[in-house]
Amino acid sequence: MKPSTTPTVAILLCTYNGQRYLRDQLDSVAAQTYPHWVMWASDDGSQDDTLSILAEYRAKWSQERLSVVHGPRSGFVANFLSLACRVDIQADYYAYSDQDDVWYTDKLQRAVAWLRTVSDDVPALYCSRTQLVNADNNEVGFSPLYSSPPCFANALTQNIGSGNTMVFNHAARLLLLEAGGDVDVVAHDWWTYMVVSGCAGKVFYDTEPSLCYRQHDANVVGVDLSWLAVVAQFRKLWRGHFRQGNGQNIQALRRLQARLTPESWRTLETFDAARHRWLIPRLLGLFQSGVHRQRFSGQLSLLAAAILKKI
Template sequence: MTKSKLDSRVAILMCTYNGASYLQEQLDSIRAQKYENWHLYVSDDGSQDSTLDILGNFKSRTGRLCIFQGPKSGFCQNFLSLICDNSIKADYYALSDQDDIWYEDKLLRAVTALSGISCETPALYCSRTKLVDERNNETGLSPLFKRTPGFRNALVQNIGSGNTMVFNHAARRLMLEVGSGINPVVHDWFLYMVISGCGGVVIYDLGPSLRYRQHTANLIGANTGFIARFKRFGLMLFGMHRRWNTHNIEALSGLREKLTPGNRFIYDEFSRFRSASLWSRLIGLYRTRLYRQTLGGNITLWLAALFKCF
């Protein structure tokens, strides 16, 4: 990388809530990053364990931490409060959970990938993850997605785990425009929709960039395996996917005019045909060419259209 690229400032946005059990390992992995021009911003949602003590110690040792009081409205709103805090300014923004372990080249890989894109073009980097248990024993990898990222995919599926996401300032400007008062299902899925929908670039790294800890306190897990897929199918039949799509469509409405003309057509069509007659739903799905990443996922998508579950 050139010196100018190494000088790019990265704001790491971390949300915490009673994370003392694993937080120190995550902070140590951030401190060990090969890419050194970072500053950590933490929004704590009212921790009652030693989370704030651990953060205070890290701040005193590094001088590279700002702590905010979270909105106490759930993890999605907590992340949005950081993403949309205009007092935080950087060239790139990296999302961080409180309990993972970053590879030492995580930020370097992300900035290297994003630095080849014009600073005026919204851009998002995300990657696969190495799955580990509570004791940091490896249990597998997150799913491998091979189809090209895009808005047609983003409307019906999130391929990027938020703890791997890094995005540039052009993408951040879009989030500032829509603001933190929205109510999408999750912040990372919404980022994927916004950036792909508004003509941005989405980079999906086939190699893992962190160790994603799976434990009983996880708010969102890796969603791998047959049992997870079966549960998601059940959620679809009981209308959960339909409610999710309603939330996402409403959240995205504030940026409708920023969508590319082709993506605005897809957005409008999806908003319309998901509540239309059976024939209109099937025709609409065919015309918009919405897709998920796997054959099974696409079969489920067509079943959702058949049973009016999206």
């Protein structure tokens, strides 16, 4: 699918009991400086006024601007992938959207400007840093800043781009379609980063924030940089969550073996083999695979996981 002179962005919004902040998000989408967008909202069984709010905006924007469908009711990952793999959604670019953020007015404009520099037959993914805000939309900080280039060897153990910032082209979307909406992965955004970077695609991490990422008690996924969060992450690692998640992602990537570059396939196989060996071969295999995390603290946690056989 070749982008038109005025490429259309399909915004993939997933909702679930989102009445508290949904209007703020929808208003920020309506305020975009890039006007060529349509929105598809997949509701996962909301029991509050979420559907009424969507109906209100559908009447305000027109039915062509906003389509509402029912999600699979199997969690946020399945809901997002069900939209990304819905064949009746056709656009030049696709943007994941959470229900409780506030987009900067130039969010889509900046993403489209970069995506248009990439050939339409090359999978491409834009993502960015985020401005963290509290429940009342007051600034509380920023998401971590990553400086190393995005790549598959990084994507295997870390996601650098929040899904709410991600915009990707049709070539990337075709890879998600090929893998299938039923793929068992940890997160839709991490999966997208792995797929695009592993299949000869291009990934751009914008160090300038593109939205206000709201942190509140009802977050399914959030950004917590406190020491308590570090302790919680270590507990998950010790209990095997990181190892289990790596296993899920690796198994899912095997669906795309024919699309992965030879280098990506070697990295995947070397890393997977290392996970099942005893200590010295395990550490050697991790080094040989080239798999790494951004920032020194991330590398230390990856090394600790390898030593404890939790990768």
